Amino acid sequence: MMRKLIAGNWKMHKTRKEAIDLVNRLKISIKNENVDVVIFPPFTAMSAVSSFLDGSSIMLGAQNMHYEDDGAFTGEISPLMIKDMKCTYVLVGHSERRIKFNESNEIINKKIKSALEHIIKPILCIGESQEERASGRTKEAIEHQLRNCIGDLTKTEMQSVVIAYEPLWAIGTGLNATPQQAEEVHAFIREVLKQLFGEKTADDVLILYGGSVKPANAKELLMQKDINGLLVGSASLDADSFAKIVNNA
Ligand code: PGA
Secondary structure, eight states, X not given: OOOEEEXXXXXXXXXXXXXXXXXXXXXXXXXXXXXXXXXXXXHHHHXXXXXXXXXXXXXXXXXXXXXXXXXXXXXXXXXHHHHHTTOOEEEESOHHHHHHSOOOHHXXXXXXXXXXXXXXXXXXXXXXXXXXXXXXXXXXXXXXXHHHHHTTOOHHHXXXXXXXXXXXXXXXXXXXXXXXXXXXXXXXXXXXXXXXXXXXXXXXXXXXXXXSOOHHHHHHHHTSTTXXXXXXXXXXXSHHHHHHHHHTO
C-alpha cells in the first residue's frame, strides 16, 4: 500500500519566531511514522525551519516558485533557491495563486517541468469553482486543468508528481466536501490519469484532498479508496490540530 502524505500549507502566516515555535511543537507531537509529512512555511521562515527540521522525518516544501533558475524577476524565488533550503516538494497552481495572481495552466505547466528538472516534487492543485459544481461542470473543469497542466509529461516524470484536489468552495470556508463527493472526483482524476499515462502509472499517483480539513473530518476522508493524503491549510497552523490529523491518519 502507498504511504499517505499529509501536507500543511501555512500560507502567509507565521513570523520566524512563530514558525520555529510551531515546528518545535510539531516535532514533539507528531508520533505517526507510517505517513509522510511535509510543511510549507513562508519563505522568510524557511531557512530557520529547515535547520530545525534537521534529523526529523518532517519534510519541507515551498508554497511557490518561478520556473526560471535565475534572472531579472523581482520578488520571485527560483527552484535553485528552494533546493538550497532542502525543499523536497513545491505547491504549484494553488487556487489562491491562480485567482489572485493570475497564474494560468500554461505557467503552472512550466513550473511543474522546472521543478521536475531540479528533482523537486510538484504538488499540483486543481479544483472546481462553486459555479462549475452548481452547473454540473466539475469533471469538465478538472479534466481541463489536468490535461493543460500535466498532459505533456512523460510517464517517468508523472511518477514524481502529486495531485491535490481542492474544490474552491471548500478552501478556507469551513465547508469541506463530503468523503463521497471527494472520492467521486478523486476516482475521476485517476481515470483521466489512466487515459494520459496508463493504468500502472495512474495507480501510483498520490491524490490528496484539500479544503477545510480538520481533525474531525480527516480520518473519514482518508478512508476513501482514492484519497491518498491531505493538504491542510488553517488546521496546519495549530500544532495540536495538525498533529491530531497526522497521528490519526
Ligand atoms: P484550508 O486550506 O484547509 O484552510 O481550507 C486548504 C488549502 O488552501 O490548501
